[in-house]
Amino acid sequence: MPETKKNAIAIDFRQLLKQERAKARSNKKKSQLTSIKPISETNIINHDENKNIEHSLSQSSQSEMYLRQLLKWTQKHMLNHTIPIASPLPNRSSCINSIYYIPNFLPFEFSELLLHWLQSIPTLSSTSSSQNTYSSHIGKWTPLHHAKRKVLLYDATISPIPPPLQYIIDLLLFHNVFSSDDPQTIPNHILINEYQPGQGILYHTDGPTYQPKTVTISIGNSHVLFRFHPRYPQNNQPTTEKLFVSGRGSCLMFEHEAYTEYLHGIEEVLQESICSNSCLNWEDYCQECQTYNNNEYDYDVYREKYDKASDMVQRGYRISLTFRHKIKE
Numbered sequence: 001m002p003e004t005k006k007n008a009i010a011i012d013f014r015q016l017l018k019q020e021r022a023k024a025r026s027n028k029k030k031s032q033l034t035s036i037k038p039i040s041e042t043n044i045i046n047h048d049e050n051k052n053i054e055h056s057l058s059q060s061s062q063s064e065m066y067l068r069q070l071l072k073w074t075q076k077h078m079l080n081h082t083i084p085i086a087s088p089l090p091n092r093s094s095c096i097n098s099i100y101y102i103p104n105f106l107p108f109e110f111s112e113l114l115l116h117w118l119q120s121i122p123t124l125s126s127t128s129s130s131q132n133t134y135s136s137h138i139g140k141w142t143p144l145h146h147a148k149r150k151v152l153l154y155d156a157t158i159s160p161i162p163p164p165l166q167y168i169i170d171l172l173l174f175h176n177v178f179s180s181d182d183p184q185t186i187p188n189h190i191l192i193n194e195y196q197p198g199q200g201i202l203y204h205t206d207g208p209t210y211q212p213k214t215v216t217i218s219i220g221n222s223h224v225l226f227r228f229h230p231r232y233p234q235n236n237q238p239t240t241e242k243l244f245v246s247g248r249g250s251c252l253m254f255e256h257e258a259y260t261e262y263l264h265g266i267e268e269v270l271q272e273s274i275c276s277n278s279c280l281n282w283e284d285y286c287q288e289c290q291t292y293n294n295n296e297y298d299y300d301v302y303r304e305k306y307d308k309a310s311d312m313v314q315r316g317y318r319i320s321l322t323f324r325h326k327i328k329e
């Protein structure tokens with residue numbers, strides 16, 4: 001391993017936060033994206049104390065209602081639905097051979113309920129005096145003011161994981177995305193990111209805080225191009241690799257080299273171009289288009305997209321749930 005790699009310190013979230021803040025400062029004078037609008041009242045941070053209490057009361061009863069519906073659903077549908085078996089994406093010249101993608105990992109009904117439940121979870125009050133402790137962020141949306149979006153955190157080392165998210169962990173174990181034989185790798189940490197159209201996340205690595213395996217489930221119906229960029233590009237190495245990620249309950253897993261040797265990120269754009277020769281899973285994109293645009297398999301449409309070999313992916317609203325195993329300090 002070259003000396004630079006050996007001595008390199010993985011970028012961690014603190015560094016990412018710093019970078020995002022710096023970027024936000026430099027962007028301050030630029031005009032804001034006009035299409036970014038709150039999609040639900042969960043986004044409203046009300047600074048009036050009384051209204052805040054009223055607001056979070058109605059939110060918490062909504063949240064309980066969705067939670068009950070999710071529990072009912074999971075009791076009815078045990079872990080028996082079939083999903084395609086994950087296989088590594090083609091090993092392109094980029095030598096990323098440790099990325100796996102499963103479309104439709106979450107059943108549709110479950111994803112919809114999950115989305116409603118997550119949106120009904122209250123946002124940490126900006127007036128709360130306890131807002132700076134790590135544990136006060138758990139189970140409440142926390143606005144990232146510098147990035148103008150919100151994150152929600154669950155950490156099993158501090159408090160139990162809520163049942164719907166535990167159901168997803170069980171699903172991941174059931175389908176061997178994580179191994180139930182190795183407690184040191186079973187997810188114990190979930191970071192949920194909410195993105196309005198046009199929002200993204202800067203290139204980063206997940207760093208040494210976690211076991212080197214990341215699983216991201218996407219809901220909310222918006223698709224994105226998830227990008228991998230080598231941390232130490234060689235002269236003849238292609239630069240950024242793009243992976244199509246569906247917002248309809250897809251599951252993206254990466255580990256090993258893709259975790260340690262590549263940065264990952266999502267561009268802050270309202271639409272982005274996708275091409276057959278620069279997308280790791282162009283076929284998944286085509287299949288997604290033909291399934292949801294036509295409601296039935298239409299080979300000609302698929303073929304047409306395939307022949308066209310490029311397209312534009314529009315950004316909408318998306319929530320991602322990232323599962324990892326946090327290593328004990």
Ligand SMILES: O=C(O)CCC(=O)C(=O)O
Pocket residue numbers: 191193201206216264265266320322
């Ligand atoms: O939202 C995503 O898909 C990416 C999230 C991510 O990279 C992270 O939480 O580290």
